Amino acid sequence: MRLAELSAKTGAPVATLKYYLREGLLHPGRALSRTSADYDEGHVERVRLVRALSEVGGLPLARIRRVLDVITDPGTDRLHVLEAAQRTLARGAGADTDDGPQGAQDRDALPVDAGRERVLAWIQRHGWLVDPQDPFVDELARAWEACDHAALGLDEERMDRYADHVEGIAAVDVDSVPADPVRAVRHVVLGTVLLDPVLVALRRLAQQHVSRRAGGGTERVSS
């Protein structure tokens, strides 16, 4: 199919498709002439994937490129690839935004050492089997400290309650990973990025349901 048809089929404007081609997020079509090329179902799937990662996952282009690299060339060593995938996804969706001229440089300036110790102590007490070097230990430390700065009252007891429910979510996640290694890698990477927005939206709607069920009516709708 031509570029206009690829656009119609995916809902992505032609200008966006040209941008993806220029940036290497979409592989070139088969050249038909100096100015036109032929695209196939592989291109349709790739465009939908890029748009899902971008619009729903909220990933910036640089990270989309890394995700595509991982799922396109999973290599031979599954363990290595799964770990690489996790590292690719650390500092998760949406972290790369504009927060001023120093954004990129001072992104890591929030202190995490004390926070990291608290998280590791909490994980041990909670009984989770987790690699202390996992990048999400630091992510959790940083996120927990941000809640402290905002005085949200997120103490260890409340963290325990959240963690028990999140463990149930993780069990559903792990259940759904396909046995085939290559499909498993694709599933883990995309499931990690694309399910976060599902869970975020579910949490908002569940807050509303819980508030209403408790008899608060619309007065307590929002959390």
Next chain:
Amino acid sequence: MRLAELSAKTGAPVATLKYYLREGLLHPGRALSRTSADYDEGHVERVRLVRALSEVGGLPLARIRRVLDVITDPGTDRLHVLEAAQRTLARGAGADTDDGPQGAQDRDALPVDAGRERVLAWIQRHGWLVDPQDPFVDELARAWEACDHAALGLDEERMDRYADHVEGIAAVDVDSVPADPVRAVRHVVLGTVLLDPVLVALRRLAQQHVSRRAGGGTERVSS
């Protein structure tokens, strides 16, 4: 305190503080001379909040400004403010990223009508008390369709399982909202933005724990 001290106390570089002042994210200090000003603990708290929203919440500046507007001037009508807060936060953390020249315009181009119907039917079947006009109905529709495009096998049965666990999280959320109206608004807005990254990090760590507990060892660490 002077700007250098505010910088030392918050960990934010002086250039970043000047940027916040210029952009109106930080209120001016009390002028001491034509070139220097005095800052107080209110400035410290505000800087920490902006950085938390930016670095952990992943919010772009425009949305941080809207969040600050809501929590700074909660008005008199709590219901109105809570709803405004939810609307401010819809199209959640990280959605505003670079996905090409058409990014801003075609952000809403993914079709949601059929997806919206599916979500409303699922919510009804699942028994949740939710306003069908809530913006997170559309968010969920969009996120679910993105999972479909990525062939993640997210069917209604799996959505039910996620929803039950998320409802437990929401119950913890609602439990923790302070009774005082102004504090409640602040808590809802910040808790919505700042707890998402906590839950995302917990999910990654819980996936690891569940995989290891199941006996998969490091082979199945990543999801």
